[in-house]
Amino acid sequence: xxxxxxxxxxxxxxxxxxxxxxxxxxxxxxxxxxxxxxxxxxxxxxxxxxxxxxxxxxxxxxxxxxxxxxxxxxxxxxxxxxxxxxxxxxxxxxxxxxxxxxxxxxxxxxxxxxxxxxxxxxxxxxxxxxxxxxxxxxxxxxxxxxxxxxxxxxxxxxxxxxxxxxxxxxxxxxxxxxxxxxxxxxxxxxxxxxxxxxxxxxxxxxxxxxxxxxxxxxxxxxxxxxxxxxxxxx
Numbered sequence: 001x002x003x004x005x006x007x008x009x010x011x012x013x014x015x016x017x018x019x020x021x022x023x024x025x026x027x028x029x030x031x032x033x034x035x036x037x038x039x040x041x042x043x044x045x046x047x048x049x050x051x052x053x054x055x056x057x058x059x060x061x062x063x064x065x066x067x068x069x070x071x072x073x074x075x076x077x078x079x080x081x082x083x084x085x086x087x088x089x090x091x092x093x094x095x096x097x098x099x100x101x102x103x104x105x106x107x108x109x110x111x112x113x114x115x116x117x118x119x120x121x122x123x124x125x126x127x128x129x130x131x132x133x134x135x136x137x138x139x140x141x142x143x144x145x146x147x148x149x150x151x152x153x154x155x156x157x158x159x160x161x162x163x164x165x166x167x168x169x170x171x172x173x174x175x176x177x178x179x180x181x182x183x184x185x186x187x188x189x190x191x192x193x194x195x196x197x198x199x200x201x202x203x204x205x206x207x208x209x210x211x212x213x214x215x216x217x218x219x220x221x222x223x224x225x226x227x228x229x230x231x232x233x234x
Contacts, residue, residue: 029127033102036120037135040098043075044215045132047151048084048142058143061172062087063094064208065140070097072216077102077136079128080112080119084142089115102128133158138168138215143176156201168218170211171204 046065052058066076066088076092078085080101092099093115101116105123112119122128132151139155141148152171158164171177181204188194205211 026124026127029122029124030130033120033122033127033131034134036118037100037131040075040100040118040135042073043077043098043100043136044069044138044140045077045136045151046084046088046140046142047079047144047148048088049144049148050079050081050083050085051145052083052087052142054087058084058173059087061208062142063091065142065172065211066091066093066097066099067095068208068212069140069215070095070099072212073097074137074216075100077132078116079104079147080116080121082113084144086113086115089113093117102131104128129154133164133167137166138218139170140211140215141169141171143173156198159201160198166218168215169202170214171202172206172208172211174204174206177204 046062046069048058048062052062062084068091069076070092075098076088077100078088080089080103085101089099089101090113099115099117101112101119103112103119103121104125105121112121120131122131129151133155139152141152152169155167155169159167159169181199181202184194184199185196189196189199203214205214
């Protein structure tokens with residue numbers, strides 16, 4: 001895989017012969033992504049687990065999120081894989097919207113899901129993640145695992161450091177996210193590892209319609225959404 005090859009240096013001086021040429025491949029991924037998405041229009045990136053089972057509560061939530069985003073005139077961007085990604089793309093199609101998939105080469109995922117209209121495959125995570133942020137006006141995050149958490153925390157860092165603006169981050173599923181939010185509050189904030197105000201970067205809801213409204217109606221010119229996250233259960 002390209003990420004592992006790039007990050008795993010084998011032997012002294014090998015990078016001199018390989019890495020400079022690999023830069024051209026990396027450059028091509030950015031060029032392809034920028035070219036394909038330049039005219040996309042308003043969009044929202046939706047994240048969630050690839051392991052979400054069709055027909056489950058979280059799957060149907062993702063379908064509804066995708067459908068309502070499309071009906072609000074927003075393109076839906078996902079990772080293009082199965083589970084919640086597939087569900088959000090499916091909803092976008094049902095809502096007669098633009099369904100985008102930004103795929104990544106992985107040994108355990110098989111290509112784009114069938115609901116992707118505009119698909120781009122990446123070898124490098126960092127190139128792909130740039131597209132998630134550059135062409136979206138916000139994130140909606142459904143329950144997920146390591147990949148979802150990676151994308152969530154990167155979005156928080158980008159907003160907290162003001163690398164992006166007008167970027168609401170909405171979590172769906174208060175019961176799922178409550179333990180994580182409690183740990184952030186009781187450990188990171190309590191021990192001074194982050195500011196309590198940084199929790200205001202997140203909004204937690206259970207209603208897909210409210211999640212979509214928070215993204216659509218987010219105030220312009222600021223990366224910090226209006227209103228704090230509900231307190232997590234202790």
